Amino acid sequence: MADPLPTSLIRADTMSVERRFELLGRIGAGNHGVVFRARDSQLQREVAVKRFSHFLADDPRAMRRITREVATLARVSHPNVVTVHDLVQMPDGDGEITPHLVMELVEGRSLRDLLTSHGPSPRSVIVVRGVLEGLAACHHAGILHLDIKPANVLVTAEGGVKIVDFGIARAASDATATIAGTPHYMPPEQYEGRADQRSDIYSVGCLLFECLTGSPPFRGTMASQLLAHREQPRPDPRSLTPQVPAGMAAVVMRAMAIDPAHRYATVQDMLAALAAAPIHAAEPHAATPPPHTPRAVAGPQVSRSTRLRAYAVGLALSAFTVALVPGLVWLAAAFAPDRYRPDAMDPSTAGTWWMIAVSIATVLLLLRRRSFFEAIGGPAVGSLQPTRLVDAQMTRGIQMAAGSALRGSLPMLFPWYVALVAMCAATAGTAWPDDVFSMWGVAWLLMPPAAILLGIRGLTGLRPRFGAVLTSAVYLAGAALAIVLFIAYPLASS
Structure with a gap:
């Protein structure tokens, strides 16, 4: 009887891509598209398939970049880095042929989910060590991640660590790196279009800060965060969590130095410093389970009832702030000379303008609902209960409400x-x-404000690339046109 093995292999090799990969369900979304759980019928295993978005698939330059990304990632083989299997062309939900990246399926929870549900813990340092070990392999292959953050770090049930979503990874020799990343964790030089291995070290420092304190180093709008990373003094994690050892705080502060020359030169250097720094009095062994095991704390702990009370107080104070600020602003506007006040803003319309301001503030807070509710809710369940009901974290939430009301x-x-x-x-x-x-x-x-905004956008976006120069020229031309119209309109209407 003929051996059926060659026939089965030929059948598997000729299997169409759309028949080979069966999408089982959506896992999440990354920088470049949507990630699905899928079944590989040829190799009889489950994989993760990343479907790239249309605006990337229709851009030849972007696709060349993605192809380079896949090639560089394929050079990395490390237990802490997600494995890339293939780049295939498959129909999407609309029937259009779209590139799909086939990767290792990682069963686990993101560090972001673990920090949200269980709060900060010194045990998270073990996960950060795993991130550094994975980055060491990437940097050795000439790859930068450039978007290290809790959402891009997965922790398996066995305690393994995986770096995922190299959505903006580049080979270190690639001179076309563009501005991308997440403001909470972005190094100052990355905003200027420059990046090297020390840029990833900065992001890991921000990651470690959040693992120890439960909060990113800087908060606020995207613009305020970018400015804070470039200019403000580095926050000491002990200001939020006094239990952090001095040696561990020193590692964080050096990794987050504004000047790359003052950071660790390589991830191996930071890994060695992190290994030498004490976690707490009894440091767990490297095989200790991941950070979702709550740490023991001295003193009263936050319970579900106390956190619900914190939510109620925070929401009440935020609502009072949102209602109060528009009234104060209207009172200030009432002192303006009447000749500069349009008919639509006479005193009888105060209630309407108040409702508009409150509605805008509510929408702005809903757009930032995750960070807002994290702030007003206070520390996570199981954490040390703050001595004051309105602590620093809740104060930040109330400040967010005040800022939204002011806008x-x-x-x-x-x-x-x-x-x-x-x-x-x-x-x-x-x-x-x-x-x-x-x-x-x-x-x-x-x-006038249009001219100022267009001028600033044109000057700050200027880069030594043709596309950036052309875009800046368009913005600056718009600013010049706004100035001309401002001068010419009164002459034409007179």
Whole structure:
């Protein structure tokens, strides 16, 4: 009887890609697309399949970058780095042929989920060590990750660590690296389009800070975080968690140094410093389970009931702040001269403008609901209970509510803005149009901030690349046009 093995192998080799991989369910979304659990019918195993988004699939330059990414990742073989199997072309949900990246399926939870559900723990240092070991293998192959964060670190049930989602990874020799990453963990030089191994070390330092304290080093809007990473003093993790040993805090502070020259030169150096730093009085063995085992704390612990009480107090104080700030802003706007106040902002419309401001503030808080509720809820269940009900973490949440309310109230300050434009126009000798509160008049009033914003965007986005130069030129041309319109409109309307 003929041996059936050759026939079965030929049948497997000729199996179409869409028949080979059966998508079983969505796992999550990454920087470049959606990740699915899939069944590989040829090799009889489950894998993870990453479907790249259309805006990347339709961009030849992006696809060349993705192909390089797959080639570089295939050079890495390390237990702490997700294994890449293949890059295939398959139909997506709409029937369009889209590139799909086939990877090792990692069964585990992200470090982000573990920190959210169980809070910070010194045991998380063991996971950070695993991240550094995986990065050492990547850097040896000439690959930068450039997006190290808790969501991109998986911890298996056995305590294994996997770095996933090399969505912006580049070979270290690739000179076309672009600005990308997550503001909470982005080193200052990466915003400027420069990156090397020390950029990943900075991100690991931010990761370690959050593992020890439960909070990223800096909070706020994307712009404020980027500015803080570039200019503000490095926060000491002991200011949030006094139990952090001094040696461990020193490792964090050095890894997060603003100047790359002041950081660890290699991940091996940071790994050695981390191994020498004490975790706590009785450091667990390397085989200790992952950080979802809660640490023992001295003193009263946060329970579900105390955290619900914290949520209630935080929400009440935030609601009071959101209601109060628009009223104060309207009161300040009432002192503006009447000739700079449009009819739509007479005193009888105060209630309407208050509701608009509160609605905008609510939407802004909902857009940041995860960080907002984390802040007002206080420490995680099982953590040491703060001595004050309104602690520093809840205060940050209330400050977020106040900031959102202030942004929602900005339209109320329009009369003062008109007065400022009138003063600037008088200083520059520019005529004042008669129909300043008509549709065209309001557009004219908005020309100065438009020119400033376009000019800043054009200057800050300037890079030594053709596409960046062209984009900056368009922004600067728009700024110049806004200035010309601001000067010409009063002359044309007079």
